Each structure stands twice: as structure tokens, then as C-alpha cells.
Amino acid sequence: MPERILVTGGAGFIGSHLVESLLADGHAVHVVDDLSTGDLDNLAAVRDHPDLHLVVDTVLNHPMMDREVGHVDRVVHLAAAVGVKKIMQEPVGTITTNVRGTEIVLDICHQHGVPLYIASTSEIYGKAGDRLHEDHDRVMGSVRHRRWAYACTKVLDEFLALAYHQEKGLPVILGRFFNTVGPRQSPEWGMVVPTFVRQALRGEPITVYGPGTQRRCFCHVSDAVRAVRGLLDHPGAIGEVYNIGSEEEVSIRELAERIRDQLGSSSEIVHIAYEEAYGDGFEDMERRQPSTAKIHDAIGWSASKNLDSIIAETAARMA
Ligand code: UDP
Numbered sequence: 410m411p412e413r414i415l416v417t418g419g420a421g422f423i424g425s426h427l428v429e430s431l432l433a434d435g436h437a438v439h440v441v442d443d444l445s446t447g448d449l450d451n452l453a454a455v456r457d458h459p460d461l462h463l464v465v466d467t468v469l470n471h472p473m474m475d476r477e478v479g480h481v482d483r484v485v486h487l488a489a490a491v492g493v494k495k496i497m498q499e500p501v502g503t504i505t506t507n508v509r510g511t512e513i514v515l516d517i518c519h520q521h522g523v524p525l526y527i528a529s530t531s532e533i534y535g536k537a538g539d540r541l542h543e544d545h546d547r548v549m550g551s552v553r554h555r556r557w558a559y560a561c562t563k564v565l566d567e568f569l570a571l572a573y574h575q576e577k578g579l580p581v582i583l584g585r586f587f588n589t590v591g592p593r594q595s596p597e598w599g600m601v602v603p604t605f606v607r608q609a610l611r612g613e614p615i616t617v618y619g620p621g622t623q624r625r626c627f628c629h630v631s632d633a634v635r636a637v638r639g640l641l642d643h644p645g646a647i648g649e650v651y652n653i654g655s656e657e658e659v660s661i662r663e664l665a666e667r668i669r670d671q672l673g674s675s676s677e678i679v680h681i682a683y684e685e686a687y688g689d690g691f692e693d694m695e696r697r698q699p700s701t702a703k704i705h706d707a708i709g710w711s712a713s714k715n716l717d718s719i720i721a722e723t724a725a726r727m728a
Contacts, residue, residue, distance in 0.1 A: 415439040415477055417468050417514065418487035420447030422594045423528070423586070426634045427485065432458050439477055443467040445506075446491060451593050468510040471517070478517045484525040485637065486514045489563075492598025496559040497687050507562035515573050515581075524580035526641055527570050531587040531654065531697050532560040539624070539658070542700040543585075543650050555690040567650065580647045582640050587654025587699050590719050591630030592726055602627060605665055606723045609674035617678060618686040621662030624696045628655040629714035629722075639708035646707060652699035655712040664716075671717065672724050 414431055418424040419440030424447065431438050437460040440452070444465060455461050466473050468488045478484060488510055490496065490503040511527065518525045534541045535549040535557065547564065549557045573579040588601075596603040608615045636653040640646040659667070665678045683691050704710045 411435045411437065412482040413437045413439070413480060415441065415481040415484045416487060417441045417484070418447060418489065418528075420444060420449060420451050420463075421487060421491075422451070422591070423589060423630055423633060424487045425451035425593060426591070426630050427487070427637060428452065428461070429455055430634050430638060432460055436460070438462070439481055440464065441466060441468060441474070441477055442488065446495065446595070446598065467506075468514060469506070471513055474513055474517050475520070478521050478523055481523060483641070484514065484518055484523055485528075485641070486511065486525055487528045489528065490559075492600065493556060493559075494599035494687065497555055497691060500555050500558055504558055504562050507559070508565055511566040512569060515569055515579070519573055519577055519579050524647070526582045526584065526637065527566060529563050529567050529583050529585040529650070530560070531585055531652070531699065533564050533567065533585065534697065535560055536692075536694050539696040539698040540700050541652065541698065543652055543703055550692045553690060554692040556687075556692055571648070574648045582646045583650040584637060584640060584653050585650065586628075586633060587652065587697060588625050588627050589630055589633045589654075590627045590723065592722075594630070601625070601661065601664065602668075602719065602723055603727070605668045606672070606720065607727055609668050609672045609676050610724060610727055612674060612676055614679040615665045615669060615676050616686070617661055617665050617680050619680070619683045619693055621665070621680060622660055622695070623693050624658050624660050624698065625664075626655040626658050626698050627716055627719055628653065628712045629719050632712045632714055636704060636708075636710050639710050640704070643708050649707075651704040651707065652701055653704065654699040654701060655716075656698060656701060657712070657716055658696070658698045659716060667716070668720055671720050
């Protein structure tokens with residue numbers, strides 16, 4: 410049945426793909442986005458859709474959010490300050506948007522009795538390691554390392570969401586995105602795949618930060634959106650937390666080599682110290698690989714696009 414759905418952060422990278430997918434299936438979609446990392450160009454394909462209602466504003470605007478949530482059947486809360494570089498450069502804005510923003514959304518959804526989905530992140534596992542299942546212990550670095558501020562804000566979001574569910578009966582679903590890649594992801598905030606592809610295509614040095622032994626898994630945004638849609642349609646997901654990511658792991662050095670070789674580029678691969686790349690207060694995580702057994706058991710989901718096809722698609726888009 411068609412629903413009316415509010416997507417906060419709907420002009421962002423993942424949000425805009427979700428909005429398109431919901432509109433294509435006949436839902437009416439409200440978008441609230443302050444365009445801090447989002448961009449109206451991301452919604453160009455659906456900008457004139459009669460069922461798209463766009464509000465350019467921050468989720469911190471309580472009266473506006475109260476009005477918007479009052480109009481909808483459910484909320485998907487994606488609005489957040491994202492990207493490691495942004496977090497390193499704008500820690501106050503990051504902490505405020507992520508903590509206060511989610512608190513406002515939860516409070517208003519509770520007032521209106523509107524169910525919601527909240528996007529969380531693999532950052533919350535910190536330095537915990539590989540094959541991260543949802544109940545894995547989290548390992549955070551020192552507060553001197555600003556990077557962990559982001560993880561802590563999202564952990565607080567998760568605790569608050571689960572508290573609203575347990576104490577007040579608010580139907581809430583939590584999904585933790587691991588590294589996600591695809592059309593409209595801007596290299597501006599340092600995301601590694603579009604950055605390396607752009608460098609390879611231009612014949613510029615490919616900049617591996619730190620040793621390059623750190624490992625990641627990259628999931629295509631279309632798979633990530635399919636996961637969110639599946640969870641929204643699954644009543645058993647309420648009150649639960651799910652990893653959303655690919656399990657195909659690659660080291661960052663190997664990623665640089667694969668991108669260079671796959672694109673036939675003559676770029677050299679250079680190593681840059683973390684301090685030079687991010688400034689003081691940065692600490693990386695060595696591995697970040699999800700277990701996706703839980704979401705697979707719940708809705709039969711797993712990532713369908715492999716890394717080679719993601720690299721090829723990113724290059725075709727940027728060429
Ligand atoms: N990275 C890199 N070169 C770049 C950008 C990122 O080597 O130009 C590294 C970064 O230090 C991290 C990994 O690639 O180890 C993934 O970075 P990204 O910011 O894409 O996501 P993260 O997993 O850190 O959230």
C-alpha cells in the first residue's frame with residue numbers, strides 16, 4: 410500500500426537513491442535536507458515528481474519537523490554529519506547534528522506515534538576487528554582522537570532509539586551502514602573509492618593513507634537501499650539492529666593497485682602519513698568487515714555487486 414514517508418537527509422548520497430526507489434514504487438516522499446553534504450542535483454531525476462515534497466532545512470528545526478512528521482506514516486532518518494574528513498574538520502557541528510538531531514526526530518516520532526528507521530554506522534564498532542556481528546563489543550580510542558566523536562554520537566543515537574522502543578514502545582529499526590559506494594558519492598569528504606578512481610583517471614598519484622594494510626568492504630548503494638527497503642517491510646525488524654554491508658574485504662593498498670590496474674592507469678601509488686592527511690587527532694581502524702548473517706536470516710539480503718563491478722561503474726561515471 411502506498412505510504413507517505415519522510416526521509417531526512419534525502420538529498421544526500423544514500424538518501425537520494427532511497428527517495429527515487431520509494432517514489433518509483435508509488436510512495437509519497439517528504440525530504441528534509443539542509444544540503445550540508447547533500448545536494449539538490451542528487452534529486453534532479455525526481456525533482457518535478459508530483460509526490461516529492463522537499464523542505465530545505467535542518468532537522469534541528471523543531472517546529473518544522475513537528476509539522477513534517479505530522480503529515481507522514483513513517484520516517485527514515487538518514488540526516489547526519491558524515492565523512493571522516495568532515496568529522497575531523499567540524500567536530501562541533503558533527504556532534505550537535507548527530508546527537509540533537511536524532512533526539513528531536515525520536516521525540517517528535519514518539520509524540521505523533523510514527524514508526525521510524527534510523528541509519529547508524531559501522532564506525533560504532535571502533536577498532537573491534539573483523540566479522541563484526543551486531544552484538545560484537547565496541548572498542549573506542551582515546552577522546553584525544555577526534556575521529557571517535559562521530560562513533561560516540563551514533564552510539565548515543567542507537568541507545569536513545571532503543572530506549573524509546575523499550576521504554577515508550579516506539580517502533581524503531583536501526584541499520585548500520587558499512588562503507589557504501591555508488592553514483593553521487595562525492596570524493597569531497599575523502600571517501601576512498603571515488604578518490605582513488607578520480608586520481609587513477611587523471612594520472613595523478615593515488616594517495617594511500619597510512620600503511621595501506623587497513624582493510625574495508627565496499628557495498629554498492631543500490632544494495633544498501635534494497636536492504637533498507639527490505640527492513641522497512643519486515644515487521645520483525647522493529648526493535649532490532651542490522652549490519653548493512655558487503656563481506657568482500659580488501660586492503661587499501663590492494664584497492665589502489667586494483668583500481669590502477671583495472672583502469673589501465675599509469676598513476677603511481679604514494680603513501681601519506683595519517684597526520685598529513687587528516688591532521689592531529691586521527692586514528693584509523695585496521696579492519697571493518699561485517700557479518701551480515703542477521704539481515705540475511707531476516708529478509709534474505711546480501712550484497713549482490715562485487716568490488717570489480719563497483720570500480721568499473723565508478724570509473725564509467727567519472728570518465
Ligand atoms: N583512504 C586513503 N586514501 C584516501 C582516502 C581514504 O588511503 O584518499 C583510506 C582511509 O584512511 C581509510 C580507508 O581508506 O583507511 C577508507 O576511508 P573512507 O574515508 O572511505 O572510509 P572509512 O572506512 O574511513 O570510514
